[in-house]
Amino acid sequence: MCSIILRIDKSGTFIAANRDELLSRPWQSPAAHWPESPGIIAGRDETGGGTWLGMNRHGVVAAILNRHGTLGPAAGKNSRGALPLLALRHQSAEAAAAAMATTNAAAYRSFNLVIADRHAAWFLKGLESGSPAAQKLGAKNWMITSGEPNDFLLPRIARHLPIFSAASFSEWQNLLADNTGPWTSALNIPPQNGFGTVSASLITLPAAGPPTWLFAPGPPDATAFAPVSFERLGEA
DSSP states (O other), rough: OOEEEEEEETTTTEEEEEEETTTSEEEEEEEEOOSTTEEEEEEEEETOOOEEEETTTTEEEEEEEEEHHHHHHOOOBBBTTHHHHHTOOOOOOOHHHHHHTSSOGBBSSSSSEEESSSSOEEEEEOSSSOOOEEEEOOOOOOEEESTTTTTTTSSSHHHHHHHHHSSSSHHHHHTTOOOOOGGGOSSOOOOOEEEEEEEEEEEEEEEEEEEEEEESSSOTTTTTEOOOOOTTTTOO
16 A cells, blocks of 8 residues: 655645555656646556656646555556546646546546645545545645545554654654565565555645645665756746
């Protein structure tokens, strides 16, 4: 499972995320990988052709997470990595959430979709039937993994959300690197059975000023973060 933590307040939206994946699944670091979709920067999954996390030129961020027990592709289902790219066609998180709430969830394995900008954030869950349920995330700290937002019955959320909530955003990079404790509650998962944490992101969407994105192309305890280039975000 992956993890995303959000802090939403009057100063903007602040995001930390670890991507957990099969170590053998190839991917590319965030860049403008889709000429047919200019103004989108995102990591590219080479298997499905989509992304797990991206940003557009309007400062909208979209991320996809698998729900319980749905790791990997399934016959007859579209890749969930297409969903963030569809969301990033829109100029605000609100517009993107409204559009994605009309998606045919039956076409995908179960998913959690997070969409945010500097004003607000939304959580959408698709359960392989009907349309995704959409929930606006209020001004506070949130953590989402493979289930519901801020579900303290999930060991990872119960362990880490209070720590992130008590810390300043400047401390979140170190918190993402925590690879200690039981595997079931680990945030930065050491390799096990061909699975583990493969990258990490820290994103700021300030109420005033430009966004920033720091990306670590490996486990955040062992890989340096570097700024993602927004050079091509301004393309029309």
